[in-house]
Amino acid sequence: MTAPNDVFTAAKLGPITLRNRVIKAATFEASTPNALVTDDLITYHRLPAAGGVGMTTVAYLAVSPGGRTEGNQIYWRPEAIPGLRRLTASIHTEGAAISAQIGHAGPVANARSNKATALAPVRFFNPLSMRFARHATRDDIDDVMAAHAAAARYAIDAGFDAVEVHLGHNYFASSFLSPLINRRTDEFGGSLANRAKVARGTVLAVRRAVEKAGTPIAVTAKLNMADGVRGGISTEEALQTAKWLEEDGGLDAIELTAGSSLVNPMYLFRGDVPIKEFAGSFKPPLRWGIRMTGTKFLREYPYREAYLLRDAKLFRAELSMPLILLGGITNRQTMDLAMAEGFDFVAMGRALLAEPDLLNRIQADGDAVKSVCTHCNQCMATIYSHTHCVVTGAPDTVTPGV
Template sequence: MTTAALFEPLSVRGVTFRNRLWVAPMCQYAIAKKDGVPGDWHLVHLGSMAAGGAGLVIAEASAVSPEGRISDVDTGLWNDAQAEAWTRIVRFIHSQGAAAGIQLAHAGRKASVWPAWGADRHGTMAEEDGGWQTVSATAVPFPGYDAPVALDAAGIDAVIRDFAAAARRAVGAGFDVVEIHAAHGYLLHQFLSPLSNHRTDEFGGSLENRARLLLSVVEAVRSAIADTVPLLVRFSATDYAPGGWDERQTATVAGWAAAAGADFFDISSGGNVSGVRIPLSPGYQVPLAASVKAEADVRVSAVGLITTAAQAELIVASGQADAVMLGRELMRDPHFPLRAAHELGVTLDYWPPQYLRAQWPEPEDRATSAA
């Protein structure tokens, strides 16, 4: 039987993932009732990828508070009704043999915007249209958006509590994995980067100070969930701008976060500064993941324009990352892991029985039977 690094199981704390092909969090902006409660779309969207053979399915960035939403049609996990709705989705993911994760997020100064689709307007949503006042490390707006209010000590404490409370709800809903979103220019990234954090108190200035909020969130979430639950952190490893957040700072803070209780790091890039040039090409963020993995001696996943089985296998087999996360390719083909196994010559025992007739090659005892 052929083996491939991509299809080797991976254990993190009390969870063993059946392979290294994971579903990256993908915002859907699909909550018509604007109450943060996931519905049928989320069940089918995430469930199809679990049935398609993914090892870990991570649900989209879900706000830890109403004001933490990117838009008013985001999912959330700030109340029990949302947690109950997630339970149904988690149950189906588990029924397909995949692990279920959720990304907990606060958008900070990039909150209260019109959704990426379904609206004919862009930028900040005014309060009369259902928007709200945003918050950040300092009162510096993201270009084109309204100015946020700088969080005071009480506001910072509330953010930490909100992340912990959402993590408890996530585990209560059955999620196996919790991921903290500290990337893409959202609140925790806003504190990390010197380009968006101009504070002069204990949360600004030095790297230690700028990382203080993230590390406090990591500690609070770690305390709120069982020791068996893996805790991931998503970083943008660079702002792509001079004087900004970069991969060396990412590696340093990843090491600190690991000491605080994080287990795995999901390495992306960008999102905090507009007008920068991002060098898009196949696997363009893989070197960032490899650098953080080597410098911090932590486990990482790579993401970004990973589109073929051979490419994904090389990333894992070469040790550049411990897993790969796919987004757009899984939207194009939710069953990519099953197809990738075929292309790599790997036989899987977790094909959905309803789809066995589609295996490659056609089993001999089925080849002459009616479809």
């Protein structure tokens, strides 16, 4: 038996080397009011980079205007590249790597805010935008795959070290994987092999683009282990999809996630359910609707450390490729547990939002350091204005690295 990896040692991720095995997970920043990089966005990522993470992940960089979850998000285009170069340079100055999460929101896209038609496996109504997503044709699917390849080329040009292909949360590729949403009867519907074609084709399109560019960046993916709803993506089907992705050879690692932005987001965000705060982010009548029916959409799941570990261990047992454990990673003991269970990296979200310098403190003081994150999840409601922790506020400094 080999000794578990030390989470604070350098590690290879495909062709790149991270200074440690901790990744800041993609959490939408709400810092791009004109769909372009701002100083605020740079600060948002510079703080955890200075705070010790091995890599930070920018969320969410859409592959097309209609692929955004809302109209202020950055989408890949020449106009966005200078700002993204400033962002990557700032992170590199802090000694960390930076990944671009790329994807198409599919039925999650806010067609009203984007002023562009949303796409889905079948015609689908999004209650947040009060608009229908259009049934995606074969040409639409091909265009989305090609847009992912173009996004990878843009990411290389902008100085990113990695791209994370979004295959989760019932976004475009994930909605095709879901038997609940994907009721198609053509080559992209029915069997899992058919429903997985979009995810597999998208990853391979990105891999080919990266190889053709000749610049060594890592390619990872965020993949749902389960949607958390009856009839949605099951763990068994997700594991088979992961095996196909491994066989295809397009990925350097998979980040394992869960939940559906459409029907069950709290399956990923365990802890308190901020219905009042979430409703307050919208105008009537949607605000009233969320207050009255919010418990059906925002279901409550108790928080515990490493809450996705049980399902993730099923993937670790069947796959040989590097895996990134997400969900309830807040202290040194849980990081060490992840390493002992054979995971190659851990990803942190809310804990770093509360304390960008948490990694520096853990590395300095080990088990004595406990995260101040209370898992109140009120940060969820801030993604419509400016994402921040309501417990600690918005810190603008971090403690020096160790």
